[in-house]
Amino acid sequence: DGGITQSPKYLFRKEGQNVTLSCEQNLNHDAMYWYRQDPGQGLRLIYYSQIVNDFQKGDIAEGYSVSREKKESFPLTVTSAQKNPTAFYLCASKKQASNEKLFFGSGTQLSVL
Amino acid sequence: QKEVEQDPGPLSVPEGAIVSLNCTYSNSAFQYFMWYRQYSRKGPELLMYTYSSGNKEDGRFTAQVDKSSKYISLFIRDSQPSDSATYLCAMSDMIYNQGGKLIFGQGTELSVKP
Numbered sequence: 242d243g244g245i246t247q248s249p250k251y252l253f254r255k256e257g258q259n260v261t262l263s264c265e266q267n268l269n270h271d272a273m274y275w276y277r278q279d280p281g282q283g284l285r286l287i288y289y290s291q292i293v294n295d296f297q298k299g300d301i302a303e304g305y306s307v308s309r310e311k312k313e314s315f316p317l318t319v320t321s322a323q324k325n326p327t328a329f330y331l332c333a334s335k336k337q338a339s340n341e342k343l344f345f346g347s348g349t350q351l352s353v354l
Numbered sequence: 355q356k357e358v359e360q361d362p363g364p365l366s367v368p369e370g371a372i373v374s375l376n377c378t379y380s381n382s383a384f385q386y387f388m389w390y391r392q393y394s395r396k397g398p399e400l401l402m403y404t405y406s407s408g409n410k411e412d413g414r415f416t417a418q419v420d421k422s423s424k425y426i427s428l429f430i431r432d433s434q435p436s437d438s439a440t441y442l443c444a445m446s447d448m449i450y451n452q453g454g455k456l457i458f459g460q461g462t463e464l465s466v467k468p
Contacts (some may be wrong), residue, residue, distance in 0.1 A: 281460055283459055291454075
């Protein structure tokens with residue numbers, strides 16, 4: 242079945258530690274996105290990538306980094322510079338950036354120990 | 355002021371009720387309007403998609419867009435307990451050089467009681 246796989250489902254970060262969230266898609270989509278979801282705040286865009294080897298900052302990129310070395314993979318690193326990382330992280334993709342239909346993975350809950 | 359405003363609820367209704375969920379927005383360039391349904395601790399799934407103004411119906415769900423008022427609605431008829439979820443509105447002007455990003459509302463938590 243085609244889809245977006247996020248792992249792990251739950252992740253715990255110690256202070257000063259960098260952690261990486263995985264996102265893999267087998268939909269052959271060009272565009273991929275990372276959103277952060279906090280209670281009562283909806284989804285906020287962290288980073289997005291329209292094609293391989295290219296990515297752009299979203300609205301809340303500080304403290305995060307990404308890479309897009311392969312079409313199917315778009316990992317997100319939450320660095321120690323992100324002082325409030327506890328949130329539900331969602332990866333999403335579209336066939337092309339200009340396409341309207343966005344598909345989501347099942348999410349990763351990141352918590353601070 | 356946020357670009358998209360959505361009443362967070364929670365909203366509780368009895369089974370069989372008609373549910374109305376709403377969003378207002380400020381950016382007149384928005385042309386594409388979507389509703390997503392999100393079950394607890396799951397990824398959102400696309401429920402309805404509308405381009406520009408007008409109505410769209412799919413089974414028990416109807417989406418309405420009024421661009422003159424910058425107001426969109428989702429109606430759920432004959433609501434079921436399985437409709438209990440958070441509903442997110444999303445919209446975009448779909449300009450390619452902005453990555454085609456969607457702007458989301460805060461989400462409305464709906465509970466349908468048997």
